[in-house]
Amino acid sequence: MTHSKNIALFAGIAGLIILTGFMQSWNSALLILNMGLISAIMAIGVNLQWGIAGLFNVGIMGFLALGGLATVFVSMEPVPDAWRAGGAGIFLALALGVLTVVATIFAFKTLPKGRLRTIGMLVILITGFFVYRAVFDPAVEAIEAVDPAVTGYLGGLGLPVVVAWPVGGLLAAGVAWIIGKTALGLRSDYLAIATLGIAEIIVAIMKNEDWLARGVKNVIGLPRPVPYEVDLQSSASFVERVQSYGLDVTTTSSILVKLNYAVLFALFLGVIFAMAQLALNSPWGRMMRAIRDNETAAEAMGKNVTKRHLQIFILGSAICGIAGAMMTTLDGQLTPGTYQPLRFTFLIWVMVIVGGSGSNLGAVLGGFLIWFLWVQVEPMGYFIMDILTMGMTDGSPLKEHLLDSVAHMRLLTMGVVLLLVLRFSPRGLIPEK
Template identity: 40%
Template structure:
């Protein structure tokens, strides 16, 4: 008996992927030739950190259709962990009674959370749900006022006597890992509240939470020094003072590239496994997935937390490289919108496309300023013979041109490549 023939799809030569990689490599070489090794290597390290952030967003938005507009908040959480765990210990703080006082207040806060949580379970004792909710809300407000008053008294003492609590003096990599864990933990808490929302409502909720995180870090001088900033932050690799700018930044680039390679490998395996197929099925048709017995809420929460973890790691790596923690430096334009543009350009759900999009968009973002300044100076020199007046503060005007260029770029992409340079590839099993 003859066996039925099975149609196999021939493997496609990745011409488009190879062409994009070669074009990106040529652009990077051109930047090196124009701007020099030190500047260009720094740009590549920052682009690699942004690629980690973009991978976190592409699995949330591309894999599961979750539009997270609060990337900035998770980047800040990674940054504060990188700072807290790596900067030297503040001996003046630990030699005083302030750690004991701060710990006591934090225990009060933990007890208050437990009490409020217990109040939300009073309906199990026969208390009507309306009365249970009222008791929980009133108790939460009263306990919040008590705890915040106690905390403010301790933090005022810390700021007046020792400045801020300082760091832990641990290896920088520990801060990166904890930053990812903290961002994932906060994402887990947010997910229970916000993942029931859809599309623009989820975006508004995550954007508001990101602003809350930024405001907390900015006003917590006892923890982060607030607007005074904390610097310099140590690197996980030898710094420029030991090896020089080019070599030190090159080693840092290797570290971030290895992190991206590990993340890419794990995401590729997960995407093509049963877990990835389940996530995409939920994204495409949540109702039918639930009817087939899939735990929709659990899977959605998993993907949201995983994306937040990557954002925390990327934020920690970026903060350590910049060697300064400045709560005011976390801006929605730089740490949310720019990452969104990277994912849109590369292709939501395509890991390789996201990495290419991240590097390409960051290259355009950085190089648009000197290019705009050069064009302004050229136009000014040509206009001298015509009696033109030189525009004031051309440097500032050139800096603002970056927003124009990115806006034009995203418009062109949405018009001519709405699915990105490398659209998501979904294998169909017959």
């Protein structure tokens, strides 16, 4: 019974995407499919944290952005001049920064409680900060002066971009470890505010530290894991083959590229989904759910709640990091200015809740469904508004305003969908077993 319902739900999504192909274009249908695949991975990551462990993380945007950063680190060509100009200085400064923090923590742990400790920690922090800035600032200036219109940053390692996906996961996991160590002991809504803040800080760093990834000047032209449309179009054998089927070369090449992406993403989604499913049904998964349902009881049974929470927080964030790297790869550019919490944090939450928290299959479904709505609400809104405003005279201010405002319908729709699901089907479309 539940099986046939699940199949029907997924068939429904597939039908919607195929319908898009027939009614709009196959290009837009495939775009929805590709971002849907990535969204499904994001939703699995969040579901791991919230659905299985009950951790309230609203800093998803930060982890996605870290994944995007990883694609730049891994796949862009290095900028040797910038490395010569300030590479050593930057790393020395960062090492000094870490040293300061470690020394402060050391002082906190070893010195006896009291005024001496407070003053000692302050002295270490303040001296460390100024030493750090003294080394850091000139190095940054030197790097950013290297051909600022094109580079002005350290560049990456020049490796294939697919390598960046797991690296993005690792980067996100590393940051999640730091956050988890400090914030996981907090109550759920404090954790929420803390993660919200960290996500903002990560994006702020990416926007302002130009030496890192050019900041708001964006890194464009990231290498691709799939062929370029132009290369296909200029390949004689490809053109010949396509024309023999009687198809348009330009459209076919772009569809083929997108299909290529889709296969790659589906492969990753499949692996991550299988792992998440295995984890969920393993003894480890059962323990996690036991902790979620009753922390005190689980603790009394000898489970180390803090450690388990840290573990799953890191895992979930790593999955978000992978998804973030994939998304930046699909975009072909890193644009820190476009990271906004409504789109990259709260929308993922809607996916998880609507799909069914605690169920991986639900997360995948929610990822596809909500992404489809997010994209298609606008054209649907225009369609409805056109009918509604049919009686009004053309050019009347109200009609213009209504038509202009359709673009904001998607936020409204997401809110309504979230509230409706929470109210009438709080366990989501595919509930946890």
